[in-house]
Amino acid sequence: xxxxxxxxxxxxxxxxxxxxxxxxxxxxxxxxxxxxxxxxxxxxxxxxxxxxxxxxxxxxxxxxxxxxxxxxxxxxxxxxxxxxxxxxxxxxxxxxxxxxxxxxxxxxxxxxxxxxxxxxxxxxxxxxxxxxxxxxxxxxxxxxxxxxxxxxxxxxxxxxxxxxxxxxxxxxxxxxxxxxxxxxxxxxxxxxxxxxxxxxxxxxxxxxxxxxxxxxxxxxxxxxxxxxxxxxxxxxxxxxxxxxxxxxxxxxxxxxxxxxxxxxxxxxxxxxxxxxxxxxxxxxxxxxxxxxxxxxxxxxxxxxxxxxxxxxxxxxxxxxxxxx
Amino acid sequence: xxxxxxxxxxxxxxxxxxxxxxxxxxxxxxxxxxxxxxxxxxxxxxxxxxxxxxxxxxxxxxxxxxxxxxxxxxxxxxxxxxxxxxxxxxxxxxxxxxxxxxxxxxxxxxxxxxxxxxxxxxxxxxxxxxxxxxxxxxxxxxxxxxxxxxxxxxxxxxxxxxxxxxxxxxxxxxxxxxxxxxxxxxxxxxxxxxxxxxxxxxxxxxxxxxxxxxxxxxxxxxxxxxxxxxxxxxxxxxxxxxxxxxxxxxxxxxxxxxxxxxxxxxxxxxxxxxxxxxxxxxxxxxxxxxxxxxxxxxxxxxx
Numbered sequence: 071x072x073x074x075x076x077x078x079x080x081x082x083x084x085x086x087x088x089x090x091x092x093x094x095x096x097x098x099x100x101x102x103x104x105x106x107x108x109x110x111x112x113x114x115x116x117x118x119x120x121x122x123x124x125x126x127x128x129x130x131x132x133x134x135x136x137x138x139x140x141x142x143x144x145x146x147x148x149x150x151x152x153x154x155x156x157x158x159x160x161x162x163x164x165x166x167x168x169x170x171x172x173x174x175x176x177x178x179x180x181x182x183x184x185x186x187x188x189x190x191x192x193x194x195x196x197x198x199x200x201x202x203x204x205x206x207x208x209x210x211x212x213x214x215x216x217x218x219x220x221x222x223x224x225x226x227x228x229x230x231x232x233x234x235x236x237x238x239x240x241x242x243x244x245x246x247x248x249x250x251x252x253x254x255x256x257x258x259x260x261x262x263x264x265x266x267x268x269x270x271x272x273x274x275x276x277x278x279x280x281x282x283x284x285x286x287x288x289x290x291x292x293x294x295x296x297x298x299x300x301x302x303x304x305x306x307x308x309x310x311x312x313x314x315x316x317x318x319x320x321x322x323x324x325x326x327x328x329x330x331x332x333x334x335x336x337x338x339x340x341x342x343x344x345x346x347x348x349x350x351x352x353x354x355x356x357x358x359x360x361x362x363x364x365x366x367x368x369x370x371x372x373x374x375x376x377x378x379x380x381x382x383x384x385x386x387x388x389x390x391x392x393x394x
Numbered sequence: 395x396x397x398x399x400x401x402x403x404x405x406x407x408x409x410x411x412x413x414x415x416x417x418x419x420x421x422x423x424x425x426x427x428x429x430x431x432x433x434x435x436x437x438x439x440x441x442x443x444x445x446x447x448x449x450x451x452x453x454x455x456x457x458x459x460x461x462x463x464x465x466x467x468x469x470x471x472x473x474x475x476x477x478x479x480x481x482x483x484x485x486x487x488x489x490x491x492x493x494x495x496x497x498x499x500x501x502x503x504x505x506x507x508x509x510x511x512x513x514x515x516x517x518x519x520x521x522x523x524x525x526x527x528x529x530x531x532x533x534x535x536x537x538x539x540x541x542x543x544x545x546x547x548x549x550x551x552x553x554x555x556x557x558x559x560x561x562x563x564x565x566x567x568x569x570x571x572x573x574x575x576x577x578x579x580x581x582x583x584x585x586x587x588x589x590x591x592x593x594x595x596x597x598x599x600x601x602x603x604x605x606x607x608x609x610x611x612x613x614x615x616x617x618x619x620x621x622x623x624x625x626x627x628x629x630x631x632x633x634x635x636x637x638x639x640x641x642x643x644x645x646x647x648x649x650x651x652x653x654x655x656x657x658x659x660x661x662x663x664x665x666x667x668x669x670x671x672x673x674x675x676x677x678x679x680x681x682x683x684x685x686x687x688x689x690x691x692x693x694x695x696x697x
Contacts, residue, residue, distance in 0.1 A: 081581045081584065082581055084581070084583060085581040085582055085583045085584075088582075088583035088586075088587075089500060089582075089583070091492060092492045092493075092495050092496035092499070092500055093496055093500065094492075095488075095489050095490075095492030095493040095495075095496055096492075096493050096496030096497055096500070096501060096505075096509050097509075098489055098493060098553070099493065099509060099512045099513050099516055099553075099554065099557070100508075100509070100512055102516070102550060103512060103515075103516065106523070106527050109527060109530050109531060110523075110526070110527065110530075113530050162426070163426045163429060163430050164430075166422065166423045166425075166426025166427070167423075167426055167427050167430055169423050170423045170424060170426065170427050174420060174423060174424075183427070185675070186431075186434075188671075188675070189668060189671055189672070189675075190434050192604075192607055192608070192611075192667055192668070192671045193437065193611075193664060193667070193668075194610070194611020194612070194613070194638060194663060194664070194667060195611070195613070196611065196613045196638045196641050196642055196660070196663075197437065197441060197611075197641070197660050197663070197664055198437065199642075199645075200441075200641060200645055200656065200657070200660055201436070201437045201440055201441070203645060204440075204645075204653065205436065205440050206433070206436075247430075247433045247434065250430050250434075251434070254430070278412050278413060278415075278416035279416055279419075279420070280415060280416040280419040280420070281412070281416070283419075301518070304518040305518075307520065308518070308519065308520025308521065308522070308523075309520075310520065310521065310522045310613070310614035311613045311614055311638075311642065315642075315645070338520055338522045338614065341522055341526065342522060342614055342617055345526070345529075345617065345618050346617065346618065346621070350534070358526075359526060359530070362522070362523050362526045365520050365522075365523055366519065366520070366523050369518060369519055369520055369523075370515065370519075372518075373514070373515045373518050374515075377511065377514075
């Protein structure tokens with residue numbers, strides 16, 4: 071065999087090895103997800119065995135030895151409520167920003183503002199938490215929570231608790247501030263991806279800017295904007311540090327969210343707070359891992375829903391899916 | 395003539411109300427921008443204003459001292475952050491790049507779509523769950539908090555980002571590059587590694603830098619993997635500190651001096667993250683624009 075043929079042969083053997091390596095790397099993500107679910111399930115098995123489905127619907131949280139009893143409902147509700155309030159604030163604002171950047175602002179403003187918005191999406195969440203804890207909480211308590219509580223606290227249960235600054239509303243608002251850059255950066259890209267011909271057709275009919283947006287841009291970009299919002303929701307649900315620092319970290323049935331100024335807790339923040347305190351023996355530790363499993367399922371559910379919604383609405387056109 | 399005047403007044407009424415609603419919307423949208431920018435600006439201003447007070451040569455180069463008096467510095471956390479970035483990259487970059495290559499070059503469209511979907515899902519998973527996972531998988535088995543556990547947890551955040559950016563930038567390369575390679579009888583692996591990766595270098599480097607910026611600020615998975623410490627790096631099998639952990643720990647202490655130190659650490663962290671981002675965006679994204687720019691904004695980072 072000549073030297074050249076030998077080289078060719080080894081080249082193609084290397085080719086096969088490379089293909090196998092790449093395939094393994096591609097399969098890695100599937101493998102990790104499966105192992106993660108299995109690992110979390112086996113390590114939290116004790117709590118599912120003891121509480122059954124009551125672990126999801128229960129309200130108790132008692133790690134004292136001998137009287138252990140765990141229920142995840144207040145934290146599931148806390149996660150969902152804070153994320154929803156944050157979405158209610160962040161989505162309209164973000165779409166407004168995206169509209170300003172794509173439709174109204176001249177390029178000389180658009181470029182720098184977009185740049186800043188994208189940079190802010192990269193600020194670590196611990197820094198939002200720090201700012202929330204030492205700056206925002208105090209201002210918010212003095213300027214909003216105390217006056218509202220004084221005026222409405224007696225009549226409306228939502229404002230009944232004495233405001234302290236560390237509560238569900240504060241955590242939700244900081245969460246909203248955190249996800250605004252994400253949602254608006256993606257929404258802006260989606261609005262810019264709407265073909266110019268859509269706008270031109272509406273302008274040709276004599277529409278004003280708002281009418282152009284309403285008539286021809288919004289319907290085209292709708293699914294993409296929903297995708298962008300769900301991307302933000304995913305972030306809000308999994309957010310840990312800023313929420314942990316601001317939500318007040320109540321446990322048990324007290325943590326079930328019913329009012330704005332009440333101390334609550336979320337799935338991620340209770341894990342962050344109590345994980346290192348729990349001893350690996352007993353049922354307390356499996357209960358925390360069980361919360362992690364629930365969090366994983368919530369996040370997976372949101373993602374799959376988003377995917378299905380967008381698939382249904384977009385059909386084939388690419389721009390919408392990109393954001394997701 | 396009379397009719398014409400009627401039309402004219404009608405048109406005037408119509409257009410003026412439409413213009414009014416247009417103006418109202420414009421004002422509302424600008425208000426949105428202002429409302430959103432105030433808190434975001436306040437964050438940056440606060441971090442810089444409070445952080446700059448404590449930043450000094452000693453703060454950046456000394457080990458932590460007594461937290462109550464605000465002595466010492468944060469050099470071990472800075473060291474820890476860079477070590478974490480290095481170890482995570484060692485795990486995450488090869489897997490991410492290979493996975494991207496597989497999806498774009500080898501997989502058929504069904505499997506490719508499946509893997510792409512799960513990479514997207516993985517990117518959205520709460521990072522604290524990765525921490526719990528690495529704790530169960532590594533810390534429980536080895537019996538001590540260690541750097542590998544942290545690196546594994548962070549690599550799970552990093553590799554989907556790199557896989558997606560690699561895939562997207564490989565897709566932007568015209569098929570003629572591949573065909574030319576095959577026509578010369580070059581094996582596919584060599585075409586991929588030598589030709590395609592060279593052409594896609596910019597996009598891949600972007601993905602890597604953005605994911606590094608993202609993991610540098612991650613806190614939650616580090617709590618249960620590397621725990622935190624007060625000393626220098628002593629090996630990969632013991633606990634270590636990192637900047638986000640230091641910020642968290644110090645901010646929870648009841649001393650003003652400790653809180654001030656935590657602002658200082660926040661300033662250092664934000665500087666590292668923003669420098670990484672700004673350089674990437676200037677060098678690659680804004681020169682190339684288009685699809686990759688979009689991807690960059692998605693990857694912008696959460697924690």
